[in-house]
Amino acid sequence: MKKAIFLSLIIVFTAAAALADTVTVITKENAIREYAKFFAPVKATVRYNDRLEALSMEGDWYKVKCGPSIGYIHRTAVEKRAVAASAAYSRKGSSVSQSEAALAGKGFNPQVEASYKRQHPEMRYNLVDSIERYPVADRDVAQFIVAGGLRQP
Amino acid sequence: MTKKCLVLLCAPLLLAALASCDTSSFGNISQHIGTAMTVVDQTSKASRPITDEEEYYVGRAVAAKILGSYQLTTNAQLTRYVNLIGRTVALNSDKPFTYGGYHFAILETNEINAFAAPGGTIFITSGMIRTTASEDELAAVLAHEVAHICKRDGIAAIKSARWTEALTVIGTTAARNYTSGEVSQLVSLFEGSIDDVFKTLVVNGYGRSQEYAADESAAQTLAKCGYDPRAILSFLKRLEQRSGSSGGGITATHPATTDRIENVSGKIPSTAQIHPRAIEARAARYGAAVR
Numbered sequence: 519m520k521k522a523i524f525l526s527l528i529i530v531f532t533a534a535a536a537l538a539d540t541v542t543v544i545t546k547e548n549a550i551r552e553y554a555k556f557f558a559p560v561k562a563t564v565r566y567n568d569r570l571e572a573l574s575m576e577g578d579w580y581k582v583k584c585g586p587s588i589g590y591i592h593r594t595a596v597e598k599r600a601v602a603a604s605a606a607y608s609r610k611g612s613s614v615s616q617s618e619a620a621l622a623g624k625g626f627n628p629q630v631e632a633s634y635k636r637q638h639p640e641m642r643y644n645l646v647d648s649i650e651r652y653p654v655a656d657r658d659v660a661q662f663i664v665a666g667g668l669r670q671p
Numbered sequence: 672m673t674k675k676c677l678v679l680l681c682a683p684l685l686l687a688a689l690a691s692c693d694t695s696s697f698g699n700i701s702q703h704i705g706t707a708m709t710v711v712d713q714t715s716k717a718s719r720p721i722t723d724e725e726e727y728y729v730g731r732a733v734a735a736k737i738l739g740s741y742q743l744t745t746n747a748q749l750t751r752y753v754n755l756i757g758r759t760v761a762l763n764s765d766k767p768f769t770y771g772g773y774h775f776a777i778l779e780t781n782e783i784n785a786f787a788a789p790g791g792t793i794f795i796t797s798g799m800i801r802t803t804a805s806e807d808e809l810a811a812v813l814a815h816e817v818a819h820i821c822k823r824d825g826i827a828a829i830k831s832a833r834w835t836e837a838l839t840v841i842g843t844t845a846a847r848n849y850t851s852g853e854v855s856q857l858v859s860l861f862e863g864s865i866d867d868v869f870k871t872l873v874v875n876g877y878g879r880s881q882e883y884a885a886d887e888s889a890a891q892t893l894a895k896c897g898y899d900p901r902a903i904l905s906f907l908k909r910l911e912q913r914s915g916s917s918g919g920g921i922t923a924t925h926p927a928t929t930d931r932i933e934n935v936s937g938k939i940p941s942t943a944q945i946h947p948r949a950i951e952a953r954a955a956r957y958g959a960a961v962r
Binding site: 544545546548556566592594595624625626627628629630631633634637640641642643645646649650652654658659662663665666667668669671 | 721722723724725727728729731732734735736738739743750754755756758759762763765766767768769770771772774776792806837841848849854855857858861862864895896897898945946948949950952953956
């Protein structure tokens, strides 16, 4: 019995450590950068709810492993999710568990928006979509910053 | 109740479950841990805040409603300029990334105002842009709105009773897709939430402390960008001069400008002097885009 408790405690602590090293993407899309800067070259693209292995923290940036790539993602683009805990033990690889996917899509979601839009055709969602699609490239922002004598973030 | 507390409460259950296992059943231990953590998950979900994803959908609806009352500008050069300043400011804010990102749009009206729809879409009126006198002041206005998004001031306007009711509907199903009855309930609550935020943004305004905090945050963000943080002060002083001639707009939804000036005056961070060439470059591009 003592052996069982001892082993189980080891498993609990190991599991806790593993959880502490996982972060989940909370933006629709984001980039894993080569170094911890906003305009650093992009090594990989990640999407909402993707789970990344956090290797370390450098200032406001997590150093993460994403598939074969190692790079950086800003701390405000990810979160440590305790709710992912149950999934961490049941899944293999980095796919999203059903419970996470369910939570991610619950509440005010695209289904609710679609229904609301049908009831309110007067709402100018077409303009909102065009505002969201307005392209602002990273390199243009970087050039704008330099040309105006501003600081690189 | 915090998740940490829930984990502590569930820990004895977990250990009891583990203690009941014999050594041959360690293959099932992960299952036991998973079950115990699922209990924690489900309990904590019962009273969760609005997620960034949900905030995004509320913000889109609020933006769509605002666009029902105003026209978007057709000035492409000014739209590009405002977006470049806005993105620069957002990258230096407390929250450079939101679920759907930051977007900036100009409303064609003489009204002097700006709105931050939850999630990251920011509107500034052409009247407000004309009230500024420099790129640094325009950045100050945008930084103030970005601060409202970082602090989730718009989402905070949703009545807590409404969100609690929404959670009861959300909590009744484990599926991603709702039944038509549940969708109907949620749409009604969604609509109410949009009205709560819209009224706060356009009619009543945020609380005095929220506006003061946004001004202070704007000064900090300007300094981080390399803009002159005193621009928030010079803009407010100009706004005060104009407020006598302009009713409605920002003066109707914000605290008295004199009070805002008094509040932020002592909270401007000191920064290095801006290089004259930078001042010239910004003045030239501001002049080209705004005048």
